[in-house]
Amino acid sequence: MSTNVKKSNRTSAKKIVLVGVFGAISTVLMLLSFNVPFIPTFVKLDFSDLPVLLGGYLLGPLHGSLIALIKVLLNFFYNGSMTFGIGETVNLIGSLSFMLPAVLYYQRRRNFKSAVISLVIGTISATVVLLTANYFVMFPLYATAMNFPMEKIVAAAHALNPLVTDLGSLMVFALLPFNIVKFGLNSVLAMLMYKRLAQTLKLEH
Structure with missing residues (x-):
């Protein structure tokens, strides 16, 4: 076996291990979620997308996507789902719409300016995708699946944020700033x- 083949195999094995490690860390961070003032209590803040993003930058978009999937699956198996998988689906959509545009842009030119731009692109992309998905699909689906009328969802959000009066204002005045x-x-x-991290791991995609 040639030296290049051995090196390639070691790199591939290292990436697989890192995907598992990042996925596990992301799961733990997802479990450490917390509420934010003026945001409905069913929406929680966590930092589980950090390992997904770092994994994408270091290992590539495919591996970053696997980390996001592992995070959601492990959380599902550990905690189950109180939303028939809707919450987990939203989380996965958010992770992918954040990580993929950022990583794909950064791969074109690796410098500090591109890194900043890529993160701005990722943030905007995830925010737009999530607001669109939540408004047209996820919130109506949640209301139907949980037999919890949209009016009650809006009322619960209004109790914490008076600016929320309907689904549209819930998106604009609660979920938009939250995301x-x-x-x-x-x-x-x-x-x-x-x-x-890249220097420590001696691995950059």
């Missing part, structure tokens, strides 16, 4: 950790 803060914080942490 910007969530993905923005994950982006900042990724910026702080990426280079050092």
Whole structure:
């Protein structure tokens, strides 16, 4: 076996191990979710997208996608689902719509400016995708599956945020700022950790 083949096999094995490790860390971070003021209690903030994003940058978009999938599946098996899988689906959509555009853009040119732009693109992409999916599909589906009328969902959100009066304002005044803060914080942490992590692991896709 040639040296190049051995090196390629070691790199592939290392990536597989890292996908598992990042997936496990992401699951733990997902379990450590918490509520945010003025945001409905059924929407929680966590930093589980950080390992997904870092994994995507270091290992590539396919491996980053696998990390996101592992996170959601492990959380499902550990916690089950109180939303018939709707919440988990939303989480996976958010992770992929955040990580994939960011990583694909950064792969074109690897420098600090591109990294910043890629994170902005990822944040905007995830926010737009999630608001669209939640408004047209996920919230109506949740209301039907849980037999919980949309009016009650809006009323619960209104109790915490008076600006929320209907589904549209729930998206604009609650989920929009929430997603910007969530993905923005994950982006900042990724910026702080990426280079050092890449140097430590001696692996950059």
